[in-house]
Amino acid sequence: MTVVVGYVPGPIGEAALQAALAEADRRREPLLVVNVGQPDAANDPRFLDEGERIRLADRLLFEGAAFEIEQLVRGREAAEELVAEAERVDASLIVVGLRRRSPTGKLLFGSQAQRVLLDADRPVLAVKAPH
Amino acid sequence: MTVVVGYVPGPIGEAALQAALAEADRRREPLLVVNVGQPDAANDPRFLDEGERIRLADRLLFEGAAFEIEQLVRGREAAEELVAEAERVDASLIVVGLRRRSPTGKLLFGSQAQRVLLDADRPVLAVKAPH
Numbered sequence: 001m002t003v004v005v006g007y008v009p010g011p012i013g014e015a016a017l018q019a020a021l022a023e024a025d026r027r028r029e030p031l032l033v034v035n036v037g038q039p040d041a042a043n044d045p046r047f048l049d050e051g052e053r054i055r056l057a058d059r060l061l062f063e064g065a066a067f068e069i070e071q072l073v074r075g076r077e078a079a080e081e082l083v084a085e086a087e088r089v090d091a092s093l094i095v096v097g098l099r100r101r102s103p104t105g106k107l108l109f110g111s112q113a114q115r116v117l118l119d120a121d122r123p124v125l126a127v128k129a130p131h
Numbered sequence: 132m133t134v135v136v137g138y139v140p141g142p143i144g145e146a147a148l149q150a151a152l153a154e155a156d157r158r159r160e161p162l163l164v165v166n167v168g169q170p171d172a173a174n175d176p177r178f179l180d181e182g183e184r185i186r187l188a189d190r191l192l193f194e195g196a197a198f199e200i201e202q203l204v205r206g207r208e209a210a211e212e213l214v215a216e217a218e219r220v221d222a223s224l225i226v227v228g229l230r231r232r233s234p235t236g237k238l239l240f241g242s243q244a245q246r247v248l249l250d251a252d253r254p255v256l257a258v259k260a261p262h
Contacts, residue, residue, distance in 0.1 A: 019254055026157045098248065117229065117248070117257055123150055127254045 001092035004032045006082045006116070007056075008046040011129035012097035019127040020095040021065055029092060030066040034085050036078040037071065046078070047071070079115035086122055095125045132223035135163045137213045137247070138187075139177040142260035143228035150258040151226040152196055160223060161197040165216050167209040168202065177209070178202070210246035217253055226256045 005020035007013045017033070024031040033056070037047030048056065053069060060067045072081045086094045096113045117124050136151035138144045148164070155162040164187070168178030179187065184200060191198045203212045217225045227244045248255050 121259070121262075123256055123258045125254055125256045126248055128252070131252075 001027070001029050002032050002089045003027065003029050003093050003095065004034060004082065004086045004089065004091040005095040006078060006097070006112070007033045007035045007048075008078075008097070009048065009052060012099065015127045015129045016095050016097035019125060020093075021060075021063055023093055023095065023125065024065060024067075027092060030068070031060070032085065032089055032091070033060070033067060033069045034082050035069065035071045036076070036081045037073040039073060039075055047073070077112065077115070079112040079119065082112075082116055083119045086120060091122055093123050093125055094120050095127065098126045098128050100128050132158070132160050133163050133220040134158060134160050134224045134226065135165060135213065135217045135220065135222040136226040137209060137228070137243070138164045138166050138179075139209075139228070140179065140183060143230060146258045146260045147226050147228035150256060151224075152191075152194055154224055154226065154256065155196060155198075158223060161199070162191070163216065163220055163222070164191070164198060164200045165213050166200065166202045167207070167212045168204040170204060170206055178204070208243065208246070210243040210250065213243075213247055214250045217251060222253055224254050224256055225251050226258065229257045229259050231259050 003020050003024040005016050007017055020031055035048050037044045048071060057069060070085065082094060094116060096116050098113050099110050113126060117126065134151050134155040136147050138148055151162055166179050168175045179202060188200060201216065213225060225247060227247050229244050244257060248257065
């Protein structure tokens with residue numbers, strides 16, 4: 001089995017990645033890092049460019065993780081791709097990053113995270129960025 | 132640190148409990164089972180009665196878990212109690228059960244689970260009952 005994590009550059013993606021690394025280590029399972037871009041991916045800040053992908057791979061190698069980085073650009077939403085990949089590899093766990101509530105208390109539930117939580121037929125670990 | 136799980140009788144609570152037991156074992160941490168009742172708890176099917184509590188404790192003993200069962204009836208909602216208890220014991224993880232989407236695709240996101248996901252300042256593992 002595999003731990004699957006949805007990765008986007010930034011603090012929320014980092015928090016998800018750190019949690020996923022720890023879970024993969026505890027479970028002694030490989031890590032599948034899924035990064036989804038929209039068809040105009042060159043202009044999509046959520047999609048890793050080549051330099052970002054290389055730095056991410058270096059970090060994961062340094063951590064000693066068994067990992068794969070998968071970048072998908074096929075016009076499907078991130079949540080849909082993440083759930084589909086989790087099915088494909090029979091993931092034991094999906095890790096997603098969640099936004100925090102705003103200081104005014106407004107609900108900020110990322111629609112992609114919410115879709116993964118609703119649609120995934122597997123346990124989902126939801127983590128937030130540190131304060 | 133501690134793994135905290137929100138427990139209600141039934142398949143969703145069972146799924147959460149099983150996942151929490153596995154996580155507590157992997158993390159070598161004790162398990163805090165939180166069961167919240169409303170002030171008319173005697174008529175609250177989500178609140179464990181004495182027999183249910185004894186059977187639950189027997190099961191957890193049989194599993195070899197280091198655990199505590201905490202039943203709270205103080206007029207606060209389950210999500211609020213769960214998040215507060217997780218803070219109090221400095222939980223490493225909160226485990227909650229999620230309802231599935233209905234067959235018609237209607238969103239069924241339990242409001243208590245959603246509040247825990249939004250409010251908790253810690254990782255939340257969300258699990259569903261088996262089909």
